[in-house]
Amino acid sequence: MLKNLRNLLKYRQLIQSLVARELKARYRATVLGFFWSFIxxxxxxxxxxxxxxxxxxxxxPDVDPYPLFLFxxxxxxxxxxxxLLESSNVLIAGGNLIKKVLFPAEVLPIxxxxxxxxxxxxxxxxxxxxxxxxxxxxQWSEAVWFPMVVLVQLxxxxxxxxxxxxxxxxxxxxxxxxxxxxxxxxxxxPIIYSMNGAPPIGKTALDLNPFTHLAVSYQEILFFPGDFxxxxxxxxxxxxxxxxxxVGYFVFDRxxxxxxxxx
Amino acid sequence: xxxAIEVVDVxxxxxxxxxxxxxxxxxxxxxxxxxxxxxxxxxxxxxxNGVSFDVPAGxxxxxxxxxxxxxxxxxxxxxxxxxxTSGRVTVDGRISALIELGAGFHPEISGRENVxxxxxxxxxSKREITRRFDEIVEFAEMQDFIDAPVKTYSSGMYVRLxxxxxxxxxxxxxxxxxxxxxxxxxxxxxxxxxxxxxxRRGRTILLVTHQLALVERFCDMALWLDEGRSRGIxxxxxxxxxxxxxxxxxxxxxxxxxxxKAQAGVATSAGTGSAPAITPAREVAAQSGxxxxxxxxxxxxxxxxxxxxxxxxxxxxxQDMFQAGEGRWGSREAEITDVQLVGEDGQPxxxxxxxxxxxxxxxxxxxxxxxxxxxGIGLFxxxxxxxxxxxxxxxxxxxxxxxxxxxxxxxxxxxxxxxGTYKLDVALHRRDGYPYDYHRLLHSFRVKSRVQDVGIxxxxxxxxxxxxxxxTPPAKESGSDPIFSEREVxxxx
Numbered sequence: 001m002l003k004n005l006r007n008l009l010k011y012r013q014l015i016q017s018l019v020a021r022e023l024k025a026r027y028r029a030t031v032l033g034f035f036w037s038f039i040x041x042x043x044x045x046x047x048x049x050x051x052x053x054x055x056x057x058x059x060x061p062d063v064d065p066y067p068l069f070l071f072x073x074x075x076x077x078x079x080x081x082x083x084l085l086e087s088s089n090v091l092i093a094g095g096n097l098i099k100k101v102l103f104p105a106e107v108l109p110i111x112x113x114x115x116x117x118x119x120x121x122x123x124x125x126x127x128x129x130x131x132x133x134x135x136x137x138x139q140w141s142e143a144v145w146f147p148m149v150v151l152v153q154l155x156x157x158x159x160x161x162x163x164x165x166x167x168x169x170x171x172x173x174x175x176x177x178x179x180x181x182x183x184x185x186x187x188x189x190p191i192i193y194s195m196n197g198a199p200p201i202g203k204t205a206l207d208l209n210p211f212t213h214l215a216v217s218y219q220e221i222l223f224f225p226g227d228f229x230x231x232x233x234x235x236x237x238x239x240x241x242x243x244x245x246x247v248g249y250f251v252f253d254r255x256x257x258x259x260x261x262x263x
Numbered sequence: 264x265x266x267a268i269e270v271v272d273v274x275x276x277x278x279x280x281x282x283x284x285x286x287x288x289x290x291x292x293x294x295x296x297x298x299x300x301x302x303x304x305x306x307x308x309x310x311x312n313g314v315s316f317d318v319p320a321g322x323x324x325x326x327x328x329x330x331x332x333x334x335x336x337x338x339x340x341x342x343x344x345x346x347x348t349s350g351r352v353t354v355d356g357r358i359s360a361l362i363e364l365g366a367g368f369h370p371e372i373s374g375r376e377n378v379x380x381x382x383x384x385x386x387x388s389k390r391e392i393t394r395r396f397d398e399i400v401e402f403a404e405m406q407d408f409i410d411a412p413v414k415t416y417s418s419g420m421y422v423r424l425x426x427x428x429x430x431x432x433x434x435x436x437x438x439x440x441x442x443x444x445x446x447x448x449x450x451x452x453x454x455x456x457x458x459x460x461x462x463r464r465g466r467t468i469l470l471v472t473h474q475l476a477l478v479e480r481f482c483d484m485a486l487w488l489d490e491g492r493s494r495g496i497x498x499x500x501x502x503x504x505x506x507x508x509x510x511x512x513x514x515x516x517x518x519x520x521x522x523x524k525a526q527a528g529v530a531t532s533a534g535t536g537s538a539p540a541i542t543p544a545r546e547v548a549a550q551s552g553x554x555x556x557x558x559x560x561x562x563x564x565x566x567x568x569x570x571x572x573x574x575x576x577x578x579x580x581x582q583d584m585f586q587a588g589e590g591r592w593g594s595r596e597a598e599i600t601d602v603q604l605v606g607e608d609g610q611p612x613x614x615x616x617x618x619x620x621x622x623x624x625x626x627x628x629x630x631x632x633x634x635x636x637x638x639g640i641g642l643f644x645x646x647x648x649x650x651x652x653x654x655x656x657x658x659x660x661x662x663x664x665x666x667x668x669x670x671x672x673x674x675x676x677x678x679x680x681x682x683g684t685y686k687l688d689v690a691l692h693r694r695d696g697y698p699y700d701y702h703r704l705l706h707s708f709r710v711k712s713r714v715q716d717v718g719i720x721x722x723x724x725x726x727x728x729x730x731x732x733x734x735t736p737p738a739k740e741s742g743s744d745p746i747f748s749e750r751e752v753x754x755x756x
Contacts, residue, residue: 098344261345
């Protein structure tokens with residue numbers, strides 16, 4: 001397994017060009033091209049803002065301005081959920097490569113996660129524009145935590161993607177289960193509501209959700225005034241994510257030999 | 264010297280798929296928590312079963328065998344795409360597998376970008392690809408289209424580009440799976456040239472193909488796989504010959520079985536039609552061509568008006584007889600009890616070499632003595648074209664007497680037909696055409712030839728050249744059709 005992990009470094013050129021291909025291919029032949037990377041989160045934001053400002057107005061006073069609060073959670077969530085959903089199909093879709101070419105299969109889910117991360121990063125300028133527009137109380141001492149949060153999310157997403165992609169090859173039902181699970185997961189994460197507004201029992205439950213700590217971290221850094229108080233949780237999640245990445249890789253590695261026969 | 268490819272006692276077990284099985288794996292996986300699922304031996308099959316061979320570096324090694332014999336599985340194991348269930352495969356050096364060309368091309372992006380990504384997938388660095396890029400594009404003959412998205416390519420372009428990239432990886436070991444079947448004539452020549460160049464440079468090639476001539480021409484060694492086992496390994500000509508012999512034997516069995524089935528089918532249907540409403544009415548030309556299927560159609564037309572329906576199972580007229588499917592009819596006053604084709608070795612057979620001497624042995628039985636009878640045969644190819652037909656009457660044999668058991672042998676000195684499947688009509692009837700026993704297309708046989716000529720009849724022929732024309736004469740087998748015994752092949756197990 002460690003040998004394979006080392007190989008992963010050798011594949012970085014391959015991963016790099018596949019991510020580039022993924023991004024190029026995604027918006028090829030669209031009129032707006034790369035702008036969709038900006039427009040998509042913007043439209044999503046618009047819809048949620050409309051729904052939770054006018055249709056189901058939020059009664060929480062601490063999440064004002066609401067669009068900015070929402071954006072802090074939705075942007076990373078989109079990266080996370082798209083990565084997992086796409087990973088569930090990536091080995092089956094790339095079956096030709098796995099069956100007919102000597103190809104390191106783990107590259108496929110990794111490319112999926114990284115390509116979605118690039119979309120996330122491309123959404124950041126819009127987030128920055130929002131921050132400026134709303135005069136958000138941003139502190140540099142907090143902002144240095146931001147890359148750390150992204151890194152933790154990357155590790156967590158990679159670990160889960162490896163597991164999801166490997167398991168779906170064997171149990172295709174998992175794909176459908178997952179898409180419903182992600183909807184549930186979204187509402188079980190303080191993205192459209194804030195952690196403070198949750199009842200005490202709900203709070204304990206939310207603490208068990210790893211993405212809670214990512215969402216809260218993003219919100220504390222970018223949205224809420226005051227120091228970044230969630231760093232202990234973040235570091236704990238970081239440690240867990242490293243572990244999860246290795247577990248994910250281990251599961252993937254164990255199942256690897258069966259892919260060529262099952263996809 | 265260390266072999267380039269070493270395969271030691273390799274077994275590859277696949278699971279058979281069934282709905283129930285799938286459910287069982289999911290259930291057992293959940294119950295037992297084991298994610299791999301237990302292999303139930305009842306639902307597995309061995310694609311490869313204890314195969315061993317070495318390919319020395321610089322050798323061109325061919326693998327032949329029927330569909331499903333494990334050739335492609337073997338190639339995938341050598342490529343490292345799948346792992347053997349047991350045994351060991353080691354390969355020395357960089358591998359490039361021409362198994363599926365252009366696998367991994369992304370349809371939306373340009374050929375140029377795909378060449379780079381495909382090259383990286385196959386283990387080249389960006390710099391290496393940049394250096395070889397022009398060569399790749401030129402080889403694929405894609406100069407004009409390299410910047411178009413791959414989805415706009417024709418399948419030929421797609422495959423050419425895939426081949427060009429794979430071949431320019433410059434591997435130490437090249438694995439080729441039946442890829443020469445793609446592309447036009449010119450391109451496959453180019454591919455062969457490229458392979459030849461590989462050989463000259465001392466690279467190892469593993470070739471899986473059904474084009475046996477290619478194996479004979481190109482390979483230094485060959486392996487014959489049959490149902491996952493090695494049946495022979497060694498000199499390609501001998502391995503291929505042994506394989507061909509075995510295929511012929513297999514076909515022999517199939518044709519014999521089909522024949523038996525056709526005749527059994529007639530036997531049962533004969534029971535229903537066995538109240539022969541024989542109406543020898545509306546007679547009948549003296550020279551009815553009933554069993555002389557080679558006659559002209561004007562005769563046939565005349566015969567239609569004259570011919571009587573001889574039994575309920577019989578088609579309405581001679582015209583229909585030509586269109587009729589297989590069947591058997593007649594009054595059975597005398598019967599054809601058995602028909603055998605006997606080859607040069609004196610054994611009944613169904614597969615013959617072109618040009619072989621063949622005896623058609625017809626066993627007859629007449630319960631009562633007959634004095635008016637004609638024995639006829641007709642040869643038809645698979646399109647229903649009559650290749651030859653004659654009968655004893657046409658050839659001026661005067662019938663005298665048929666009683667009890669008898670045998671008629673019809674000897675064909677040289678079966679000068681092109682390769683293919685043929686059907687046989689055998690008939691016993693009166694001179695006026697009234698059928699005693701008519702076997703319509705009930706017996707089949709196959710003619711094998713390694714010359715790919717066309718048509719129906721192959722006249723005995725030869726070529727000679729003089730003046731300003733010169734040919735390289737064919738390699739020594741291609742003219743004749745030698746039969747090698749399988750025993751000549753070194754057994755590889």
